[in-house]
Amino acid sequence: xxxxxxxxxxxxxxxxxxxxxxxxxxxxxxxxxxxxxxxxxxxxxxxxxxxxxxxxxxxxxxxxxxxxxxxxxxxxxxxxxxxxxxxxxxxxxxxxxxxxxxxxxxxxxxxx
Amino acid sequence: xxxxxxxxxxxxxxxxxxxxxxxxxxxxxxxxxxxxxxxxxxxxxxxxxxxxxxxxxxxxxxxxxxxxxxxxxxxxxxxxxxxxxxxxxxxxxxxxxxxxxxxxxxxxxxxxxxxxx
Numbered sequence: 001x002x003x004x005x006x007x008x009x010x011x012x013x014x015x016x017x018x019x020x021x022x023x024x025x026x027x028x029x030x031x032x033x034x035x036x037x038x039x040x041x042x043x044x045x046x047x048x049x050x051x052x053x054x055x056x057x058x059x060x061x062x063x064x065x066x067x068x069x070x071x072x073x074x075x076x077x078x079x080x081x082x083x084x085x086x087x088x089x090x091x092x093x094x095x096x097x098x099x100x101x102x103x104x105x106x107x108x109x110x111x112x
Numbered sequence: 113x114x115x116x117x118x119x120x121x122x123x124x125x126x127x128x129x130x131x132x133x134x135x136x137x138x139x140x141x142x143x144x145x146x147x148x149x150x151x152x153x154x155x156x157x158x159x160x161x162x163x164x165x166x167x168x169x170x171x172x173x174x175x176x177x178x179x180x181x182x183x184x185x186x187x188x189x190x191x192x193x194x195x196x197x198x199x200x201x202x203x204x205x206x207x208x209x210x211x212x213x214x215x216x217x218x219x220x221x222x223x224x225x226x227x228x229x
Contacts, residue, residue, distance in 0.1 A: 045218075103155040105155040
C-alpha cells in the first residue's frame, strides 16, 4: 500500500513562529502536493513539486514556502505563522504516469 | 480556470436510504473526475474515478457517471449505511492535449453526510 506520512497530527504554534510541516511518501512518486482544507472551501492547493528541488505555486502560496531536497520528502514552511493560517494541511503524492493521488492523514495546525 | 461545485450540505439520511450528491464542473481540456471520501479524523481516500465521457466509476456500492454534455459527475448509492458517514469531495484534474499533467486537483467544497440507524 502507498503510504503518505505527515509528521504531526496536531500542532499548536504561536504567531510569528517559523513552522515546518513534513511529509514523506514511500512509493517513489514524482509529484507531491500541499493542500489546505477549510470548512466550506474544500481543499486549495498551496504548492506542488514535480521533481527534486522543483516547485510551483498553487492557488494560495502567499505566506508559505516549500522545500524538496529528496524525492520522498516535501516540506511546507510557514515563515511567520499567523492566525489566519490555522487550518488542516494535507499532503498528497502521485506517480507521474498515473492519475490517482494519495493523501496523508493531515496536520491540524492552530496558530495562537 | 477550473472549478467544481458540489451541492450544499450537510446531508442527513436514515440507514438504507438512497443517496445523491450533485457535482458539476468547468474545465479546459479533458479532465479526469474523482470522488474522494474523508472519514472522521483521517485524510482523503480515493472513492472512485472516471477519465473520459460516459465512463462510470464505482466502488463500495457508490457510482458516478462522467456526463460531458451536462458537465456533471453526481455520486449515488442505493442504500447507505451508518459507516458511510463522512465528508465527500468531488474533484477534477485537467490534462493537456498530450494527456499529461502534474496531477493538480481542483476540489469542490465538500459535502458532509451523516447516516442515522
